Each structure stands twice: as C-alpha cells, then as structure tokens.
Amino acid sequence: MSDLRYSKDHEYVALDGDVATLGISDYAQSQLGDIVFIDLPEVGKKVVKGKEIAVIESVKAASEVYSPVSGEIVEVNPELGETPALVNDDPLGRGWLVKLRLGDPGECASLMDDAAYSSFLKTL
Amino acid sequence: MVTELDVATLAPPALAKLPLDALHRRLGARMAPFAGYDMPLQYEQGIVAETVHTRRAASLFDVSHMGQAILAGAGVARALENMTPADLISLAPERTRYTQLLNENGGILDDLLITRLPGVEERMLLVVNASRKREDFALIGAALPRFDFNPLDRALLALQGPRAAAVLGALLPGAEDLAFMGWRAFDFGGAPLFVSRSGYTGEDGFELSVRAEHSEDLAHLLLAHEDVVPAGLGARDALRLEAGLPLYGHDLDDTTDPVEAGLGWSIGRRRRVEGGFPGFERIRQAFERGPVRKRVGLLPQTKAPLREGAILCAPDGETVGHVTSGGFSPTLQRPIAMGYVLSECANDGSTLSATLRDKRIGVDLAALPFVPHRYFKTPIGKDAR
CATH class of the missing domain: 3.30.1360.120 (Probable tRNA modification gtpase trme; domain 1)
Incomplete structure (x- = not known):
C-alpha cells in the first residue's frame, strides 16, 4: 500500500493498473469517531471527481465521502454491511470502501503522496 | 483599513x-x-x-455549561408557580422537581430542575439549559423583580x-x-x-x-x-x-407544550385544576381531549440512523410527523430516534415511513424509553430524603 494518493477531503486511492481502491484516511476515521453505518454505491455506478460517492454514519452525524477521481464502481467492500467499524480499525486495509475503474488515470497526479498528505495534516 | x-x-x-x-x-x-x-x-x-x-x-x-442560580425571598415558590406548571409550594426542602418555563401559549421556553434549599430563608436553586440560560435568567429577573436572583x-x-x-x-x-x-x-x-x-x-x-x-x-x-x-x-x-429524555432545542421548543411532549407527569394535580401558569388553557385542553400530536419513540427498519428533521409519513403517504432527535444506540446496537407524530397515528407497534437519501424506509413506533430507567429506589422502611 505504498502507492497511496490522498485528497484534501481525506479520501485515499490505491492504484492497481486502471483500478483504484478508495477509502478514507486514518485521520478521517479518527475525526468521525465510531462508524455505525456506511451507505455505499452500487456496482456499475459512474462517479465523477468531486461528487458524493458514499455516506458514512457515525454515532453523531452523517458525513459524505467525495470521490477524488472519476470512474465506474467495479466492487464495493462486502464486509462493511455487517462490520462498518472496519473503517475505524483498519481504514487503509480491510476498511476500504469501493474499487473503481478509472476514467482518467491522469486525475491521480493532482493528489498528494504520503509525505505531502502528512505535511497537509500538520496545517490543519 | x-x-x-x-x-x-x-x-x-x-x-x-x-x-x-x-x-x-x-x-x-x-x-x-x-x-x-x-x-x-x-x-x-x-x-x-x-x-x-x-x-x-x-x-x-x-x-458546567448549564446555568445555575438561586432565587431567594419569602413567597418565591409561589411566585415561580406563575412561570412553571410544577407544584412548587408542596416541594419539600432538599427535594428537586423537574419542570418547564412556559410562554403564554403553553410553549416550552426551557426545561429545568428546581430544588428547594434548606434553611429559614425561602430559597430555590434552579438548573437550566446552557443554550437558554441568558434568556431564562433575563425572563426570571424581569418577572420576579422583588426576589434576590443570584446566578452561580x-x-x-x-x-x-x-x-x-x-x-x-x-x-x-x-x-x-x-x-x-x-x-x-x-x-x-x-x-x-x-x-x-x-x-x-x-x-x-x-x-x-x-x-x-x-x-x-x-x-x-x-x-x-x-x-x-x-x-x-x-x-x-x-x-x-x-432513556427517552427530550433535549431542549431539538425535542422541545417554544411551540411544543408539556403534554404533547410526554411531560404531563411533571404537572402537579393541583396545578392541572387551578392553573395559574402561562398557557394553562392550551394545557388544560391537551389533558382533557388528548394532545393533537405526541412525542414518540421511533425504530427505523434499517441499519442507517434516522436523523433530526426527517419527515414521517403514514401508509397513505400523508405527512404525519417528523424526527426531532435520532442517532445510533450503543447499548442496543441499532438506530433509534424520537419525534412528534399526530396522535391518531401514534400507536406503539404501528409503522410509518421516512425517506433517507432517496430510499423509503419503514419506521416502527416504539414505547419510550428504549433502555429502561434504573433510577435509585429508596429501600422500604428508610426515609426518603
């Protein structure tokens, strides 16, 4: 998982060819607190960069997840229906949200790498 | 510049x-x-x-954000009865009563706890909501100017x-x-x-x-x-x-009266007959005929929490109420909510619907509290004080 790219909204994508695994960062999950439900999109749905892709419900509030890239959903994490807290416990691993086939792999270039995201977090 | x-x-x-x-x-x-x-x-x-x-x-x-104040002076319990529907005259020293400050329509301006303090001087200790303390204290100060009012x-x-x-x-x-x-x-x-x-x-x-x-x-x-x-x-x-307890600004506001809010138990028997508090007429009618709407418990038939503001519909599609508080219950490990529903639709066990992110979900009405109260009960034979 060394090739993670982060958005300023605290989503990450992990690239594998033209398929990106998308989730939220460890910082994001810690800010949300206990996650109790995740509303995921359906496979086949087209997503547009910057638009809502999922809703994460914590005990306190509902938070939208925005897709940092455009593409088509090819898989959603089947474990999150029963165990949404996986996103708290392992956001970069078993707590991934969706996989999507990228429409424009060039979009990833504008995202931050680990070092840039770490520096960005320090500015918050 | x-x-x-x-x-x-x-x-x-x-x-x-x-x-x-x-x-x-x-x-x-x-x-x-x-x-x-x-x-x-x-x-x-x-x-x-x-x-x-x-x-x-x-x-x-x-x-500590909550407002605390002592109101003192001979006759202060009776004077506070002009602002709240609780029986305060019968409140014994070192006993606390839950009540509401009401407006002229019987709407709730705040809910609060009032304790009669011990001692020769007649003194009442008030604990009010943080979000309302400025307004409450101004109101009480203006309405009861002949008493000593000391915010703590x-x-x-x-x-x-x-x-x-x-x-x-x-x-x-x-x-x-x-x-x-x-x-x-x-x-x-x-x-x-x-x-x-x-x-x-x-x-x-x-x-x-x-x-x-x-x-x-x-x-x-x-x-x-x-x-x-x-x-x-x-x-x-x-x-x-x-615990099914209402929160001011969400489940209670200046348009809700204590009867529809399920707080009729806090209105003393004598007060229900005698009145003498703001909005008595509306509250008397609510007791007599039953309130038009009621605060109810709600159990969404989904794992997604139903939040404040969601509209509740009857099976025929008519709007019959709305959610005033909603979230996830850590104890029950499921979403729970409360809200107001027209009384004719407010039977435990009946099912309404709500729309959550473009999906229609069933919402079962449920008795409050969701988790039973476990307040302390004084053992028989011991003095309650």
Whole structure:
C-alpha cells in the first residue's frame, strides 16, 4: 500500500493498473469517531471527481465521502454491511470502501503522496 | 483599513472555557463548540465505549455549561408557580422537581430542575439549559423583580451509572442514601458541595455542583476510582436518547407544550385544576381531549440512523410527523430516534415511513424509553430524603 494518493477531503486511492481502491484516511476515521453505518454505491455506478460517492454514519452525524477521481464502481467492500467499524480499525486495509475503474488515470497526479498528505495534516 | 474595533466585531464570538478545560485536554478530549462553550465531545475511548461504560459502571461528565442560580425571598415558590406548571409550594426542602418555563401559549421556553434549599430563608436553586440560560435568567429577573436572583459561577459535574453511588458514597459518606431527586449540601474542601441524585442518562447517578476552584480536585478524586471514566457530550446525548429524555432545542421548543411532549407527569394535580401558569388553557385542553400530536419513540427498519428533521409519513403517504432527535444506540446496537407524530397515528407497534437519501424506509413506533430507567429506589422502611 505504498502507492497511496490522498485528497484534501481525506479520501485515499490505491492504484492497481486502471483500478483504484478508495477509502478514507486514518485521520478521517479518527475525526468521525465510531462508524455505525456506511451507505455505499452500487456496482456499475459512474462517479465523477468531486461528487458524493458514499455516506458514512457515525454515532453523531452523517458525513459524505467525495470521490477524488472519476470512474465506474467495479466492487464495493462486502464486509462493511455487517462490520462498518472496519473503517475505524483498519481504514487503509480491510476498511476500504469501493474499487473503481478509472476514467482518467491522469486525475491521480493532482493528489498528494504520503509525505505531502502528512505535511497537509500538520496545517490543519 | 481595519480598525481594532472592526476586528473585534468581525471575529467569531469567543467560546467560553469550562473550569475543567485543562483537565479535559490532558485526558485527550476532542473538544467541540456547544451553546457557546468549548466542550468535550468525547475522550479517547469514543462515544460508543463511553456510553456502554456508563450503563455498566460509572462515568464523569462535565456539565458546567448549564446555568445555575438561586432565587431567594419569602413567597418565591409561589411566585415561580406563575412561570412553571410544577407544584412548587408542596416541594419539600432538599427535594428537586423537574419542570418547564412556559410562554403564554403553553410553549416550552426551557426545561429545568428546581430544588428547594434548606434553611429559614425561602430559597430555590434552579438548573437550566446552557443554550437558554441568558434568556431564562433575563425572563426570571424581569418577572420576579422583588426576589434576590443570584446566578452561580460554580462547576457542575455529573457522575452517572450503577456504580456511581458506591463511588460517591466512599468520598462523601451518606451520599449513597440520598433518595432519587433528593438533594444535600456536603462539605468539600471547606466549602459546600451540592449533591443532587439526578441525571440525564436514565441510570442512577448524581449531579455535583462545586466551587469552580475545587472542581479539578473533585474530578481527580472521582476519576481515580477504577470504575469511573470521563465521558463527553456525545455519550451524554446517546444516553439521554436511549432513556427517552427530550433535549431542549431539538425535542422541545417554544411551540411544543408539556403534554404533547410526554411531560404531563411533571404537572402537579393541583396545578392541572387551578392553573395559574402561562398557557394553562392550551394545557388544560391537551389533558382533557388528548394532545393533537405526541412525542414518540421511533425504530427505523434499517441499519442507517434516522436523523433530526426527517419527515414521517403514514401508509397513505400523508405527512404525519417528523424526527426531532435520532442517532445510533450503543447499548442496543441499532438506530433509534424520537419525534412528534399526530396522535391518531401514534400507536406503539404501528409503522410509518421516512425517506433517507432517496430510499423509503419503514419506521416502527416504539414505547419510550428504549433502555429502561434504573433510577435509585429508596429501600422500604428508610426515609426518603
């Protein structure tokens, strides 16, 4: 998982060819607190960069997840229906949200790498 | 050019700090603004763990943002009856009663606790919501000018949970024998510590009003006990929702009356007949004919929480109510909510619907509380005081 790219909204994508695994960062999950439900999109749905892709419900509030890239959903994490807290416990691993086939792999270039995201977090 | 005065005007209003602010930060609290105060939302364990711990052992909450005041003078109980529907004349010294400040239409301006203090002078201790204290105190000051009105600059801590009595009794012998809604002043560091057996979680517990400069000592002593963890506003909100207790500004406001809010039990029998409080006519009619709408418990038939503002519809599609509080119950591990529904549709076990992110979901009506209350019951043969 060394090739993670982060958005300023605290989503990450992990690239594998033209398929990106998308989730939220460890910082994001810690800010949300206990996650109790995740509303995921359906496979086949087209997503547009910057638009809502999922809703994460914590005990306190509902938070939208925005897709940092455009593409088509090819898989959603089947474990999150029963165990949404996986996103708290392992956001970069078993707590991934969706996989999507990228429409424009060039979009990833504008995202931050680990070092840039770490520096960005320090500015918050 | 921006002058200093402009900057002061433009800056967002500064959040007030709690007396225990430094302690919260040392304990790893995540702070959030609430009612003008920088408040601990949760500590490191998180809302779910803090809620579950409160029901299993005991938790310490800082509720110093709430308004505390003493109103004193001969006839003050009778005078307060002009503003609230509680029977305050019959309230015994060292007993606390829950009531509401009402407007002319019977709408709730705030809900509050009133305790009659012991002593020769007639004195009533009021505890009001943080979000309403400025308005409440102005209203009371203006309506009852011939009484001494003294807002108190004290910290308020809540120790809540089934272990609370054992923990507090070890520190303040006798506190564990207080009756539910009983009150007593103890000595702490040479100053009075007000202990009230009450709370906002549905569990046994105490609210402790302490001089601000002694509050950190008291918090340390309580947190030193292995059964006690700090808990934040997030857990407090989850606990009160599980206990079916309304929150002002959400489940209660100046358009809701106490009867439809399910608070008719707090209106004394004599007051229901005699009236003499604002909005008596509406409240008398609500008692006589039944309220037009009712506060109800709601169980969404989904794993997604149903939040405040969601519209509730009958099977025929008619709008019959709305959600006023909703979230996830850590104790029941499912979403729960409360709201107002037209009385003819408000039968336990019937099903309404709501729309959540373009999906229609079933919402079952349920009896409140969701989690049974476990308030302290004085053993038979012992004096309730």
